[in-house]
Amino acid sequence: MGQKKDLTGSEKSKIVRYLAEGCGSLKIAKLLKRDHQTIKRFIQNSQQGRKKRVEKPRRKITAHELRKVKRAAAKMPLATSLAIFQSCNITGVPKSTRCAILRDMAKVRKAERRPPLNKTHKLKRQDWAKKYLKTDFSKVLWTDEMRVSLDGPDGWARGWIGKGQRAPVPLRRQQGGGGVLVWAGIIKDELVGPFRVEDGVKLNSQSCCQFLEDTFFKQWYRKKSASFKKNMIFMQDNAPSHASKYSTAWLARKGIKEEKLMTWPPCSPDLNPIENLWSIIKCEIYKEGKQYTSLNSVWEAVVAAARNVDGEQIKTLTESMDGRLLSVLAKKGGYIGG
Numbered sequence: 001m002g003q004k005k006d007l008t009g010s011e012k013s014k015i016v017r018y019l020a021e022g023c024g025s026l027k028i029a030k031l032l033k034r035d036h037q038t039i040k041r042f043i044q045n046s047q048q049g050r051k052k053r054v055e056k057p058r059r060k061i062t063a064h065e066l067r068k069v070k071r072a073a074a075k076m077p078l079a080t081s082l083a084i085f086q087s088c089n090i091t092g093v094p095k096s097t098r099c100a101i102l103r104d105m106a107k108v109r110k111a112e113r114r115p116p117l118n119k120t121h122k123l124k125r126q127d128w129a130k131k132y133l134k135t136d137f138s139k140v141l142w143t144d145e146m147r148v149s150l151d152g153p154d155g156w157a158r159g160w161i162g163k164g165q166r167a168p169v170p171l172r173r174q175q176g177g178g179g180v181l182v183w184a185g186i187i188k189d190e191l192v193g194p195f196r197v198e199d200g201v202k203l204n205s206q207s208c209c210q211f212l213e214d215t216f217f218k219q220w221y222r223k224k225s226a227s228f229k230k231n232m233i234f235m236q237d238n239a240p241s242h243a244s245k246y247s248t249a250w251l252a253r254k255g256i257k258e259e260k261l262m263t264w265p266p267c268s269p270d271l272n273p274i275e276n277l278w279s280i281i282k283c284e285i286y287k288e289g290k291q292y293t294s295l296n297s298v299w300e301a302v303v304a305a306a307r308n309v310d311g312e313q314i315k316t317l318t319e320s321m322d323g324r325l326l327s328v329l330a331k332k333g334g335y336i337g338g
Helices: 009-020 025-032 036-047 063-075 081-087 095-102 119-131 205-219 226-231 245-253 274-285 295-307 311-318 321-330
Strands: 106-109 140-149 159-162 179-187 190-196 233-235
Touching: 009 025, 009 036, 009 321, 025 036, 036 321, 063 081, 063 095, 063 159, 081 095, 119 321, 140 274, 140 295, 179 205, 179 274, 179 295, 179 311, 190 205, 190 295, 190 311, 205 245, 274 295, 274 311
Parallel strands: 140 233
Antiparallel strands: 106 159, 140 179, 179 190
């Protein structure tokens, strides 16, 4: 029985399907002709959360420097550890040491973005995971919308806050603000879009379907082969414009119905891999506190950032679905990830 270095995406998908059929790790190892420990390690890692941070020995700084850092942290709310130490003219301190020092006198603040899950939500998330355990996720098109603003999303800024201090209120534009609504999809290793929703258009059932007709269907879907269309599964969340009777009937007329339209559990952005793509794009367009002067400029930044996301990054996201399903079952429907 040969032992290879890494499991392929195809092998990982087969492991999940064999588990769903009730096979044990030893039997799966024999079926795939892989080392038993490799199979066990994949199953264990898929069900584990993040590893606990291990404290490392920190570099010592003088008491005088420590007082300077404490004063700087109080004067510079939401600043990074690097900015705080640079303001004190303290150089050569690695990030891990800076954070360990600041952890004694401050904490990183960021708004909670996810609503709590109730019992019904958790049960529906578990039912969803069980239903799609045997799915070939390389055939699923994961879609979502993202709104980008001139200054970054609310709650984006984060940094060190001295203990006892309150996070500052960000400045708001009185005029010239607004944002751009972007739609995109990912399937296997391919990015579909991004497409821009026309400014001022509110996406209700009718306008959402018209938008998909003008962008997704005319510019991408119609170019695909009949066999691709037959096997593709379309995923979208439960936003009112997506889940309405009008939208469902419209998609059905396009051939996207029944098993070709994935059901989606409530309160589950953590299960949609395209959310990770949005994070990659936002990190790029808002890096170093970048702000924009027009909606066109922020849209151009989104397009440029999306163009820099390669197929391997997208493939990593779509191949993560087997592990996500195992994790949501291990957590009895709870949120996965951080």
